[in-house]
Amino acid sequence: MTQTQSRWPNRDAVLVALYRISNASTLVMTSVEEIAIAANIAVDEAMPALEYLKDRDLVAFRAMGPMVALTPRGVDRAEDVMYPNVDTEGLTLVLTIDERGELEKTIQDIKKALETDKTLDRDTRASVDADLASLSAQLLSPKPSRQVVRVILHHLVALAENVAANVISAKLLGL
Numbered sequence: 001m002t003q004t005q006s007r008w009p010n011r012d013a014v015l016v017a018l019y020r021i022s023n024a025s026t027l028v029m030t031s032v033e034e035i036a037i038a039a040n041i042a043v044d045e046a047m048p049a050l051e052y053l054k055d056r057d058l059v060a061f062r063a064m065g066p067m068v069a070l071t072p073r074g075v076d077r078a079e080d081v082m083y084p085n086v087d088t089e090g091l092t093l094v095l096t097i098d099e100r101g102e103l104e105k106t107i108q109d110i111k112k113a114l115e116t117d118k119t120l121d122r123d124t125r126a127s128v129d130a131d132l133a134s135l136s137a138q139l140l141s142p143k144p145s146r147q148v149v150r151v152i153l154h155h156l157v158a159l160a161e162n163v164a165a166n167v168i169s170a171k172l173l174g175l
Contacts, residue, residue, distance in 0.1 A: 012081045013039040014049040015058060018070055019078035025098040026075065032066035072150070094143040103149060107135050110156070119167055124159060131156050 017038035022028035036046035050068055053059040058074035061067065070078070079093065095103065110132060114120075120128065131152050138144040138152075 010039070010041055010045055010049040011052055013041060014046055015053055015070075015074060015078045016081055018059065018068060019075065019082070022070055023096055023098075024070070024075050024078070025096045026070050026072060027098045027102065029062050029067040029069045032068060035068060075146075093146045095138075095146050095149060099146070099149075100139060100144065103135060103144075104139060106153075107132055107139075119163055124163060128156065128159060131159075 014035055017035050018030055021030050021034060021038055032046055032050060033043055035050070036043045039046060041049075047066075050059060050061075053074065054061060054068075056073075057071055058077050059068050060071050062069045110128070114125070114128065134152050135149060138149050
């Protein structure tokens with residue numbers, strides 16, 4: 001068995017351990033020691049696996065010291081590892097309680113920013129309002145879909161990037 005092959009079980013075990021400890025939340029930070037214990041490996045075996053996962057944007061070191069959190073990609077990869085014979089694209093993977101709270105805060109922050117914003121045209125504003133209504137509807141659902149929320153948030157980011165590009169272009173043309 002090559003060195004690379006022997007690391008894969010550790011990588012997957014570490015990722016799944018973090019997924020279970022955090023209850024699939026990207027907000028929960030966990031110590032390397034706790035992850036190693038849950039993965040049933042030594043800390044010195046967990047660190048290279050975590051570095052590999054970090055390089056692939058599956059985990060993030062979010063605080064000083066060896067504290068680690070899942071990324072959204074890490075959640076998806078862990079679910080693929082845990083359910084290899086299940087089409088997870090067809091499943092409705094629900095938001096955790098922490099994610100619901102963060103989403104609610106994000107919606108409120110966007111609404112507050114929109115109160116004073118004068119840069120959005122009517123169509124863009126209508127699109128943003130519709131996206132916010134869709135996100136709010138997901139929060140009212142007993143099982144809000146992570147996939148639906150992800151698509152809506154990506155759309156909001158695209159809208160924001162377009163608005164920013166238009167503002168910058170207008171400023172440059174005015175120089």
